[in-house]
Amino acid sequence: MSNIYKAFEGKKAFIAFLTAGDPDFETSVENFKAVAQAGADLIEIGIPFSDPIAEGPVIQEADIRALDAGMTTDKVFELLKEVRKTVSIPIVFMTYANPVFHYGADRFFKNASEAGADGIIIPDCPFEERHEFDEVAAQYGMDFISMIAPTSEDRIREIAAQAKGFIYTVSSLGVTGVRSEITTDIGAIVKSIKEVTDTPAAIGFGISRPEQAAKMSSVADGVIVGSAMVKIVAQYGKDAPAKLAEYVKEMKAAM
Numbered sequence: 001m002s003n004i005y006k007a008f009e010g011k012k013a014f015i016a017f018l019t020a021g022d023p024d025f026e027t028s029v030e031n032f033k034a035v036a037q038a039g040a041d042l043i044e045i046g047i048p049f050s051d052p053i054a055e056g057p058v059i060q061e062a063d064i065r066a067l068d069a070g071m072t073t074d075k076v077f078e079l080l081k082e083v084r085k086t087v088s089i090p091i092v093f094m095t096y097a098n099p100v101f102h103y104g105a106d107r108f109f110k111n112a113s114e115a116g117a118d119g120i121i122i123p124d125c126p127f128e129e130r131h132e133f134d135e136v137a138a139q140y141g142m143d144f145i146s147m148i149a150p151t152s153e154d155r156i157r158e159i160a161a162q163a164k165g166f167i168y169t170v171s172s173l174g175v176t177g178v179r180s181e182i183t184t185d186i187g188a189i190v191k192s193i194k195e196v197t198d199t200p201a202a203i204g205f206g207i208s209r210p211e212q213a214a215k216m217s218s219v220a221d222g223v224i225v226g227s228a229m230v231k232i233v234a235q236y237g238k239d240a241p242a243k244l245a246e247y248v249k250e251m252k253a254a255m
Contacts, residue, residue, distance in 0.1 A: 002118040002143045004090045004165040007042035008200040012255050013166075013222030014213070015202055016248060017044040017094065018229055019062035020079050021071030027238050028066075029082045034241035035229070036087040038248035042166075043087070044121065044224065047076050047095040054123035058227040061234065073103050077115040084116035092119035092145060092165070097133075105133060109140045119143035119165045127159050134164075148189065148201075160193040166200040167193060169220060171207065187219045210254030217255040225251065 007013040016035040021028050032043060046052075048066035052059060080091065093112060100108050100122065112120070119142050122133060127146065134144040143165030148156055150170065160167060169189060186203055193201045203216040204224030216223045232247060233240045 002090070002141060002165060004042065004092070004118050004143055005200075007090045008166065008221050011041065012217040012220075013041040013200070013202060014039065014248065014252050014255060015042045015044060015204070015222055015224040016040040016229060016244075017046060017204075017224060017226030018233065018244075019046040019048055019059060019066050020076045021048055021066035021069055022062040022230070022233055023065055023237050023240075024069045025071070025075065025079060027240065029079055030241045031233060031244055032079075032083045033086055034245045035248050036083075036089055038245035039252045040089065040248050041222070042090045042092070043083075044092055044094045044226070045076065045080060045117075046226075047073060047093055047099060049096050049099055051098070052096060056227060058230050058234070062230045065234075073099060073108070074111075077111050080112075080115040080117060090118045091116060092121060092143075093117050094121045094123070097122055097125050100133065105136045109133075109136050109142060113140035113142055117142060119145050121145040121147065121168055123147060127155065148193065150189065152189075156189060156192045157196045160199065160201075161196040163197055163199045166202050166222070167197075168224065169193070169201045169203050171203050171205045171216070186216065190220050210250055213251045214254045223251075223255065 048063040048071045137144045145165050146159050146163040147168040148159050190201050200221035202222035202224050203220045207223050207225050208228035213223050232243050236243045
């Protein structure tokens with residue numbers, strides 16, 4: 001078991017997503033440090049990729065900015081090492097199957113673990129195909145994080161029963177992005193999850209405002225916020241760390 005459980009001990013977890021290398025290596029390091037110091041309980045580091053099929057325009061543009069600034073998978077590992085000099089909270093990577101295959105799964109997980117990653121999320125890896133990554137990740141002490149969507153239906157219990165770290169519970173159909181309203185019956189999905197596992201369930205996709213964070217955290221073990229934070233980076237560039245810290249504190253207070 002990895003350190004991910006620490007994010008949920010005795011509290012509702014605020015999980016912050018940012019793209020590695022956006023807008024540049026040095027600012028990105030400071031962004032991750034700032035959100036941790038502001039109270040984030042777990043960090044997701046997005047590995048920039050040219051075809052991030054689960055992402056909406058905001059994170060797609062962040063990936064392009066990071067890639068244009070010279071980010072590579074190896075540089076992402078270097079970035080995490082820099083962050084780990086002062087940040088001890090759990091950290092997971094968000095990436096896609098292609099970059100891991102291209103890099104070599106064993107080499108990827110070895111380097112990710114040595115850099116300080118506790119787990120990984122691969123949105124385009126079907127549950128039935130997870131063994132190719134899950135088993136290698138486990139060898140290096142990393143959790144392969146399962147995702148459950150509103151369309152999972154009869155598979156919710158099966159996926160939840162085998163989940164590690166935490167369960168990424170997708171709030172809405174479609175790609176990542178800010179949503180004005182979340183209409184999915186999240187409570188029913190979380191209830192199904194809780195019937196078969198004690199693994200924490202965190203809600204992601206569409207959460208951007210304090211009132212949304214409060215509502216979602218009332219039915220789940222945590223909330224995941226990405227696009228709203230990436231928007232702050234896009235707007236403020238090198239001045240983003242302080243703005244991100246303000247935002248995290250506001251969201252945490254609402255929870």
